[in-house]
Amino acid sequence: MPDFGYKISKDRQINFDENSKNLFAEVAMREPSVYRCISCGTCAATCSAAQFTSYSLRKMILLLKRGEDKEVITSVSRCMLCGKCQLACPMGVNTRNLILSIQNAIKKLSHV
Amino acid sequence: MFDWFVLPFTLGLVFLLGFIAWKFTSWIKSLTQEDQEKLVKSLATRKTLVSIREIISESLLHRKIFKTNRMLGYMHMSLAFGWLLLILAGNLESRIFNHGEMGPPYVPIFFRFFHPNPEIFRFHQEFSFLMDLLLVFVLSGVALAYYKRLNSKFLGLKKTTKHVMGDRIALTALWFIFPLRLLAESFSSGAFGGGSFLTSTTGSFLNSFLPSEILYYPFWLAYSSALGMFFVALPFSRYMHIPTETLLIVLRNAGIKEQKSHTGFTDVELNSCSRCGICIDSCQLSSAAAINNVQSVYQLRDIRYNTVDQDRSLNCLMCGRCDQACPVGIDIAAIRQIKRNELNPGMKEEYSYVHPAKAQQADVVYFAGCMSHLTPSIKHSVVQSFKKGGINFWFMDETESICCGRPLLLAGKSEEAKALMQKNKTAIEQSHAKALVTNCPICYKMFKNEYGLDIPVYHHSQYFAGLIENNLMQLEKQNITAVYHDPCELGRGSNVYKEPRKVLNQALTLISAEEEGEKSLCCGGSLGNTTISTEQRNKITQDACDTLLKQNPDVLITSCPLCKKTFQKVSDVPVYDLAEIVNGAIVINTKNKSKANQNSKIIKKELLEEEISNQTYPD
Ligand code: SF4
Ligand code: SF4
Ligand code: SF4
Ligand code: SF4
Ligand code: SF4
Numbered sequence: 001m002p003d004f005g006y007k008i009s010k011d012r013q014i015n016f017d018e019n020s021k022n023l024f025a026e027v028a029m030r031e032p033s034v035y036r037c038i039s040c041g042t043c044a045a046t047c048s049a050a051q052f053t054s055y056s057l058r059k060m061i062l063l064l065k066r067g068e069d070k071e072v073i074t075s076v077s078r079c080m081l082c083g084k085c086q087l088a089c090p091m092g093v094n095t096r097n098l099i100l101s102i103q104n105a106i107k108k109l110s111h112v
Numbered sequence: 113m114f115d116w117f118v119l120p121f122t123l124g125l126v127f128l129l130g131f132i133a134w135k136f137t138s139w140i141k142s143l144t145q146e147d148q149e150k151l152v153k154s155l156a157t158r159k160t161l162v163s164i165r166e167i168i169s170e171s172l173l174h175r176k177i178f179k180t181n182r183m184l185g186y187m188h189m190s191l192a193f194g195w196l197l198l199i200l201a202g203n204l205e206s207r208i209f210n211h212g213e214m215g216p217p218y219v220p221i222f223f224r225f226f227h228p229n230p231e232i233f234r235f236h237q238e239f240s241f242l243m244d245l246l247l248v249f250v251l252s253g254v255a256l257a258y259y260k261r262l263n264s265k266f267l268g269l270k271k272t273t274k275h276v277m278g279d280r281i282a283l284t285a286l287w288f289i290f291p292l293r294l295l296a297e298s299f300s301s302g303a304f305g306g307g308s309f310l311t312s313t314t315g316s317f318l319n320s321f322l323p324s325e326i327l328y329y330p331f332w333l334a335y336s337s338a339l340g341m342f343f344v345a346l347p348f349s350r351y352m353h354i355p356t357e358t359l360l361i362v363l364r365n366a367g368i369k370e371q372k373s374h375t376g377f378t379d380v381e382l383n384s385c386s387r388c389g390i391c392i393d394s395c396q397l398s399s400a401a402a403i404n405n406v407q408s409v410y411q412l413r414d415i416r417y418n419t420v421d422q423d424r425s426l427n428c429l430m431c432g433r434c435d436q437a438c439p440v441g442i443d444i445a446a447i448r449q450i451k452r453n454e455l456n457p458g459m460k461e462e463y464s465y466v467h468p469a470k471a472q473q474a475d476v477v478y479f480a481g482c483m484s485h486l487t488p489s490i491k492h493s494v495v496q497s498f499k500k501g502g503i504n505f506w507f508m509d510e511t512e513s514i515c516c517g518r519p520l521l522l523a524g525k526s527e528e529a530k531a532l533m534q535k536n537k538t539a540i541e542q543s544h545a546k547a548l549v550t551n552c553p554i555c556y557k558m559f560k561n562e563y564g565l566d567i568p569v570y571h572h573s574q575y576f577a578g579l580i581e582n583n584l585m586q587l588e589k590q591n592i593t594a595v596y597h598d599p600c601e602l603g604r605g606s607n608v609y610k611e612p613r614k615v616l617n618q619a620l621t622l623i624s625a626e627e628e629g630e631k632s633l634c635c636g637g638s639l640g641n642t643t644i645s646t647e648q649r650n651k652i653t654q655d656a657c658d659t660l661l662k663q664n665p666d667v668l669i670t671s672c673p674l675c676k677k678t679f680q681k682v683s684d685v686p687v688y689d690l691a692e693i694v695n696g697a698i699v700i701n702t703k704n705k706s707k708a709n710q711n712s713k714i715i716k717k718e719l720l721e722e723e724i725s726n727q728t729y730p731d
Contacts, residue, residue: 033645048482051512053465077461080515080532081523082482083639087677092646097426100523100642103458 019067023105027064030101036091037061043085043095049078057085057095076102113226117333118218120340125217128343132355142376147368154366163365171357172196176439180390183256190253198246205239224297225332229306240308247294248310254290278348285342292335299328356383357440370446378450381442382416385409391434396634400655401648403427408434408444415451422455423643430522430640432604436630452524461528466514468535471542474506481552482515483673490673493695494551494572500698501585506543518558519639537563549575551691553602553672554639571602573671573690577611580618587618587697595625595665598632599672612671612690619697625660633659637678657682669693
């Protein structure tokens with residue numbers, strides 16, 4: 001194929017018929033404050049883990065809501081639970097329990 | 113001497129003693145090897161005497177409960193001590209009567225049944241009098257217990273504990289035991305004479321309109337049954353604390369402590385909780401945030417009956433206020449931590465993506481901690497103070513900060529915490545420093561207790577206090593009044609109360625707060641609690657802040673970045689960390705007074721500017 005200087009990106013459509021939102025539902029039941037998130041990204045900006053690796057709570061919440069669980073599952077445990085995001089979050093999301101709840105829920109659903 | 117009615121009592125007693133022996137043996141067996149050796153070594157030494165003294169003062173006289181509340185103390189004492197005296201005096205009486213023979217154990221208990229009007233023996237009147245007096249003593253405790261159920265405030269408790277089934281049966285039995293004894297003895301006295309000021313009076317009164325000859329037997333039977341029922345229900349109720357607490361005292365005096373996992377000692381502590389409920393009142397979750405099912409009394413109960421769940425176990429600030437208040441001295445925090453470790457859910461993480469900091473050689477390693485990176489004025493102040501003091505230090509987490517691991521540990525993820533600890537430890541060791549200083553009490557506790565470092569660990573308040581003591585640093589007193597808030601992890605958690613005050617007294621005028629030192633409140637920001645909502649946290653913070661500011665100080669001072677950040681949200685006065693005060697008050701050159709004054713004025717201005725910026729933007 002000739003090089004046009006750009007590529008065609010992979011299709012990024014999200015098929016809600018295929019994506020299951022079970023994980024998000026389970027997480028939201030355990031920590032309802034996840035609904036308050038406005039995706040401002042303050043949590044990711046202050047994150048201790050993000051200094052070392054790609055890690056963003058904001059992104060994880062978005063992915064979860066869309067049922068795109070794969071990346072969440074591989075990265076959620078990188079969190080050090082330090083709590084900086086919780087103090088920084090302007091919406092009062094209970095981030096540490098959110099992260100623990102995601103871990104719990106993954107464990108629970110993978111057993112089913 | 114025998115009658116069928118003594119059977120419920122006797123069988124109950126046999127069951128109880130057998131059960132206790134079985135339990136005690138199995139608990140001691142499940143102590144660690146090392147602890148068992150400690151126990152054996154401690155027997156028949158001076159420690160035994162200490163234990164006996166403590167058993168008398170705590171298990172019988174309930175000295176610590178007396179300190180919390182006189183009425184509550186009296187209630188516990190009259191029941192425990194009064195009952196014991198009643199048993200001892202009864203034994204003595206029946207021995208004298210039987211010319212030194214003991215006989216079966218029910219004889220002294222039912223002495224008045226077998227000998228309602230004792231054929232004259234030495235001191236029989238005195239004994240009758242004494243036994244009646246003791247009965248009044250115990251009955252007064254029972255009356256208070258009735259009253260406590262109706263109106264717990266009178267006994268200094270805002271809330272009383274909710275009961276489980278075993279408790280209800282045992283409690284009902286306990287409530288009936290002594291009134292039944294009174295009635296049984298009274299009817300005997302009414303029918304056959306005898307008794308003293310209490311039993312003979314009620315006896316002749318009851319006899320005036322009731323047939324004592326018919327009634328006395330059923331009442332003795334009822335008394336015996338109530339005792340039997342109490343003995344059978346005791347092991348399954350909170351009253352198991354009565355025998356267990358004595359074992360706890362012995363074990364504790366042998367130097368046995370909670371370990372990182374559940375041992376026989378944990379079981380002994382769990383069973384030593386009398387569910388007195390004193391810990392409920394000390395808990396801010398209950399007093400400020402209306403959370404009423406997670407307090408230590410319930411946590412211990414749930415662990416004992418195996419009904420604990422993860423959410424409730426994580427719903428605790430780990431502030432240590434209940435530990436401090438518990439009259440039995442149970443190591444509640446350690447037990448909760450053990451449970452959190454066991455319940456630890458979720459996924460393992462090795463943190464392979466984290467690389468340790470590149471070590472620099474220095475005398476002192478300074479670790480600010482994650483929370484200080486959210487309160488940059490604190491780390492800035494520490495760094496400035498170090499520079500002014502000419503200290504050769506390395507700021508370990510200046511750019512990439514690795515958490516100390518305590519938040520993971522508190523959430524029950526001890527393996528994960530170890531992975532992070534290893535990274536930090538490597539860097540600290542490579543720096544060949546002679547001391548580690550941190551301004552975060554959370555980190556301080558972690559480094560000191562969990563890391564096993566070869567070098568001393570100081571909280572910045574201790575380090576500054578040391579510098580001042582050795583005349584390496586001088587502070588200038590400013591005309592400011594302040595209240596100092598003891599952070600949980602530093603005060604109750606690490607027993608550092610004096611040093612911060614020593615430092616602050618050089619720089620300003622401290623006024624005392626309503627709850628301080630060991631009784632200090634939690635700011636509500638604690639990392640120990642993951643379950644609680646932001647709104648509930650805010651309530652605790654507001655409540656604590658109001659209490660601290662009652663005396664209208666100019667500023668509120670703490671020595672923890674998390675406390676500062678938390679109080680800032682609600683405080684009407686500026687909130688500072690001790691480091692900021694130190695940095696503002698350091699006198700660089702004491703000989704050159706004018707320069708020093710100038711300097712401190714500039715710093716004061718700096719503080720003021722910071723205060724304004726603090727209020728506009730969270731730092
Ligand atoms: S800081 Fe809070 S609101 Fe913003 S993205 Fe993170 S969780 Fe959502
Ligand atoms: S708690 Fe986890 S997600 Fe939040 S700032 Fe710390 S490392 Fe990042
Ligand atoms: S833990 Fe201590 S204070 Fe709380 S109920 Fe038990 S004995 Fe009482
Ligand atoms: S540690 Fe603090 S928050 Fe937890 S139960 Fe005790 S008093 Fe309550
Ligand atoms: S204990 Fe808290 S403040 Fe200290 S390093 Fe860990 S997360 Fe940060």
